[in-house]
Amino acid sequence: MIGKETAVGRAVRIVFLVLWLAFTVFPLYWIAITSLKAPGDIFSFPLAYWPEHFSLENYSELFNKADFGTYLTNSLIVATVAGAVATAISMLSAYVLARFEFRTKSALLTAALVTQMIPAFIALGPLYLLMTDLKLVDNRLGLILVYIAVCIPFCTVMLRGFFENIPDALEEAAMIDGLSRFAALFRVLLPVMRPGIVAAFIFNFVNCWNELFLSVTLMNSDANKTTPTALNGFISSFNIDWGSMSAAAVFTILPTMVLFAFASRHIVQGLTSGAVKG
Amino acid sequence: MPATSATTTGPKTSRPVRKQAAPGARNGPRGGRKREFTTRRGLLIAAFMAPAAIFVAVFTYYPMIAGSQMAFRHWDLNDLTNTSWVGLDNFHRVFSDPNWGTVLGNTGAWVIGSIVPQLVIGFALALWLRRRFRFRGVYQALIFFPWAISGFLIGILFRWMFNSEFGVVNDLLQKAGLIDEPVAWLADPHKAMIAVLIANTWYGVTFFAIMILAALQSVPDELYEAAALDGAGKARTLFQITIPYIRVTLVLTVLLRVIWIFNFPDLIFGMTGGGPNNQTHIVTTWMIKITQQGDYGKASALGLLVVAGLLLFTVFFLLATREKREVRS
Numbered sequence: 239m240i241g242k243e244t245a246v247g248r249a250v251r252i253v254f255l256v257l258w259l260a261f262t263v264f265p266l267y268w269i270a271i272t273s274l275k276a277p278g279d280i281f282s283f284p285l286a287y288w289p290e291h292f293s294l295e296n297y298s299e300l301f302n303k304a305d306f307g308t309y310l311t312n313s314l315i316v317a318t319v320a321g322a323v324a325t326a327i328s329m330l331s332a333y334v335l336a337r338f339e340f341r342t343k344s345a346l347l348t349a350a351l352v353t354q355m356i357p358a359f360i361a362l363g364p365l366y367l368l369m370t371d372l373k374l375v376d377n378r379l380g381l382i383l384v385y386i387a388v389c390i391p392f393c394t395v396m397l398r399g400f401f402e403n404i405p406d407a408l409e410e411a412a413m414i415d416g417l418s419r420f421a422a423l424f425r426v427l428l429p430v431m432r433p434g435i436v437a438a439f440i441f442n443f444v445n446c447w448n449e450l451f452l453s454v455t456l457m458n459s460d461a462n463k464t465t466p467t468a469l470n471g472f473i474s475s476f477n478i479d480w481g482s483m484s485a486a487a488v489f490t491i492l493p494t495m496v497l498f499a500f501a502s503r504h505i506v507q508g509l510t511s512g513a514v515k516g
Numbered sequence: 517m518p519a520t521s522a523t524t525t526g527p528k529t530s531r532p533v534r535k536q537a538a539p540g541a542r543n544g545p546r547g548g549r550k551r552e553f554t555t556r557r558g559l560l561i562a563a564f565m566a567p568a569a570i571f572v573a574v575f576t577y578y579p580m581i582a583g584s585q586m587a588f589r590h591w592d593l594n595d596l597t598n599t600s601w602v603g604l605d606n607f608h609r610v611f612s613d614p615n616w617g618t619v620l621g622n623t624g625a626w627v628i629g630s631i632v633p634q635l636v637i638g639f640a641l642a643l644w645l646r647r648r649f650r651f652r653g654v655y656q657a658l659i660f661f662p663w664a665i666s667g668f669l670i671g672i673l674f675r676w677m678f679n680s681e682f683g684v685v686n687d688l689l690q691k692a693g694l695i696d697e698p699v700a701w702l703a704d705p706h707k708a709m710i711a712v713l714i715a716n717t718w719y720g721v722t723f724f725a726i727m728i729l730a731a732l733q734s735v736p737d738e739l740y741e742a743a744a745l746d747g748a749g750k751a752r753t754l755f756q757i758t759i760p761y762i763r764v765t766l767v768l769t770v771l772l773r774v775i776w777i778f779n780f781p782d783l784i785f786g787m788t789g790g791g792p793n794n795q796t797h798i799v800t801t802w803m804i805k806i807t808q809q810g811d812y813g814k815a816s817a818l819g820l821l822v823v824a825g826l827l828l829f830t831v832f833f834l835l836a837t838r839e840k841r842e843v844r845s
Contacts, residue, residue: 243647251644251647254640254641254644255641255644255645255655258637258641258659258721259655259658259659261718262658262659262661262662262718262722263658263661265670265673265674265677265718266661266673268673268676268677268684269673269676272676280682281681281682284687285682285684285687327567327568327571328568330564330565330567330568331564331565331567331568331569333564334560334561334564334565338557338561340558340561346565346569349572349577350572353572353576353577353580354775354776354779355775355779355822355823355826355827355830356580356819356822356823357779357781357800357803357818357819357822357823358779359781359800359803359804359807359815359819360580360583360584360803360815360816360819360820361576361579361580361582361583362579362583362807363579363582363583363586363591363807363812364578364579364580364582364583364586365575365579367582368574368575368578368579368582383571383575384575386571386575387571387572387574387575387576388575388576390568390571390572391572394568419560444664448665448666448668448669449666450666450668450782451782451804466666466668466669469668469669469672470668473672473786473789478675480676480679480682483672483676484676487669487672487673490666490669491664491665491669494664494665495661495664495665497664498657498660498661498663498664499657499661502656502657502660503653503657505660506656506660506726506730509723509726509727510726510727510730
């Protein structure tokens, strides 16, 4: 496909790839190692790149001091429900945008683009007032509704890319066989779309799991906080407790990393299928 | 909300894409259906679009529009008795703020200093990943991991690594003999800016790499073969075959990333909080600070300036790169 590689070229390529991998992995390694040191060892010289004594003290501290289990549960509930509902809703809109031409189509796509240009902070005040009117402040359902809206534009675009890769003939055949369009969508297209749907859900889940500013604005009681809010709480004081912070960071990163490892190929496909066709 | 911001790819990309697609790959149904216009079809489109449209209208558009009009009002959480219209006063207060110059300069440094290394390294990675090798799939999955982490948390990870006393960056640099004494990275405005840019590069390279890699894989082999037959060297092939061919992807990826990096206060918020002394604030982190002070009018004015700036940039950028795109198809 590309010309023969010289020995020097090969060496340069390998060195570069290895260096970049090391640079990418190191921060993750470092926060994990920090979290596994005894609290006192974190602040001792020389810095240990592989601790002599591993300790889970930071983790027990984290769950004793802060109600971290509750935060994790809240994040899990909110991200799962919002991610799933947003995926379902986006499937419908993505399907229509992939299969039909209509007058308002480009306006709708522009509207999705514009949501990306407006800084979220401009909306926070009115959103808070709206949620107050709806009696949904400091309420997981409220946060779920907002997150669904946040996820929809991107999820729609991503799923649209997947739909466009599936030949129309598939559901047309099903419709000739007498299925309604809705039934054709669910019985024929869904199974084919499974990788795309999984990728879209995981993407939504990770977005909601990581979201900070909306959560900080809408959730004020300890029982309803999500993990990023808790992490933010750790830094508002002057001294950051790096022991608990590193343990909390590991707990926040690990689930999303597992999900990405599981579906990274599909996510890559989802991100690129809209932009590049080959 | 980094990933959501990524969204922009789709809508903008879809048009040029079709030109790039293989001719005849998708003929028939789309053209056929365009002509068939029935009420039933309209109802179906409306019904399928409705849930998405309602959610985005109520929870995204309504608050954004309501927030925008605050830019023209006196709207201060500390004094809600008076929310009168004040015209352009809030904009005036933004421009006359002593921090405005610094913030504007920082925003420029942040966007350019993020885009350039991300594009260059991402392009290089994509070129080098084009060749198949064992574990390439694993490699791609591993370098994709930064994308699973929130910008805020990335800020925290790097804040810890750049810690002046116990940070691993200083330790490594000292071991390598590059510095004699620990550097107070986040206490010095210039060094703090360099540190946040390194963190953002760590995060953002992957996106360029995967988008460019996907585009590279769409370049037909025959083009390379022809170039080789003509005796074109590596550099010439790159600049005259590869780059022109994937121009659309390059242009749109850069555009999307600029919009996104502009609107990405999360990382700086977690890493420096805009400090030391407001010296690493970009427009959007400064907006957070002003919001937290309760001055919603001024913050909204700033937000509208961001939107105006990005729209202008989008138009100019697309105009500047348009001609060559048409040549391609």
